[in-house]
Amino acid sequence: MATLSNSEAALRRDIAACTRMLVHENILGYSGHISARLPGRDALLIQPGLRSRDEVNPEDLVVVDFDGNVLAGKENGKPPSEVFIHTEIMKARPDVGAIAHFHPETATLFTLTDDVAFAPVKNHAARWIAGTPVHPDPSHIDSKESGRALADTLGAYEAALIRAHGAVVVAEDVRALFVDCVHFEENAEALYRAAAIGRVNPLTAEEAKSFLSSFDRNWHTGKLWSYHVGVAAKAGVIDDSYKSEA
Ligand SMILES: [Zn+2]
Numbered sequence: 001m002a003t004l005s006n007s008e009a010a011l012r013r014d015i016a017a018c019t020r021m022l023v024h025e026n027i028l029g030y031s032g033h034i035s036a037r038l039p040g041r042d043a044l045l046i047q048p049g050l051r052s053r054d055e056v057n058p059e060d061l062v063v064v065d066f067d068g069n070v071l072a073g074k075e076n077g078k079p080p081s082e083v084f085i086h087t088e089i090m091k092a093r094p095d096v097g098a099i100a101h102f103h104p105e106t107a108t109l110f111t112l113t114d115d116v117a118f119a120p121v122k123n124h125a126a127r128w129i130a131g132t133p134v135h136p137d138p139s140h141i142d143s144k145e146s147g148r149a150l151a152d153t154l155g156a157y158e159a160a161l162i163r164a165h166g167a168v169v170v171a172e173d174v175r176a177l178f179v180d181c182v183h184f185e186e187n188a189e190a191l192y193r194a195a196a197i198g199r200v201n202p203l204t205a206e207e208a209k210s211f212l213s214s215f216d217r218n219w220h221t222g223k224l225w226s227y228h229v230g231v232a233a234k235a236g237v238i239d240d241s242y243k244s245e246a
Pocket of ligand 1: 032082101102103140141166238
């Protein structure tokens with residue numbers, strides 16, 4: 001591998017840790033993927049499609065341009081067939097630095113019924129108070145056209161569900177993305193359980209506004225990232241060197 005800039009090397013380490021830790025949290029399974037925008041380039045980093053999610057290493061990642069062409073890391077394997085989720089959203093959303101596509105068990109349930117819609121019920125789900133659109137097509141998103149259709153469904157929102165398939169969550173960077181994915185599925189589980197015991201009262205716009213007015217996203221991201229890195233290192237999911245970077 002050619003010499004990497006510090007920022008690319010750091011991004012690679014964050015993606016590898018994020019991927020392994022999301023597996024450890026039962027949020028990523030045998031499929032799903034994390035991408036990060038390479039600063040100043042129309043290109044992103046993503047894992048090869050066949051690399052096991054619980055074994056992703058920084059050097060495994062491939063560099064893909066926004067047309068889906070592999071620019072580096074070809075020898076590591078092809079990008080995932082659903083890479084177009086990432087390329088088309090990165091093109092449409094210059095504010096997005098990192099994307100997760102995954103197939104969460106609980107959040108996906110809310111694409112299967114008309115009776116209970118996905119809604120923010122836990123305070124940290126205030127991030128999605130503007131809404132979480134549901135993409136109507138459950139197919140694999142394995143073409144530019146279907147990637148663009150999903151990017152259109154996502155629009156300016158921070159997450160979308162894909163009917164009978166999964167979810168896409170976007171954030172400014174990989175660490176914030178990790179924390180958002182944890183809260184996204186945690187909120188879905190809370191909603192599922194609340195709906196089982198009674199009528200659900202989701203967060204109101206006023207409650208979300210009040211919560212967010214005193215919420216420091218960077219501080220919260222740092223705290224949760226560092227916690228999960230510690231837990232994952234103890235469990236042998238990532239090596240101890242990540243702790244010094246957390
Ligand atoms: Zn998928």
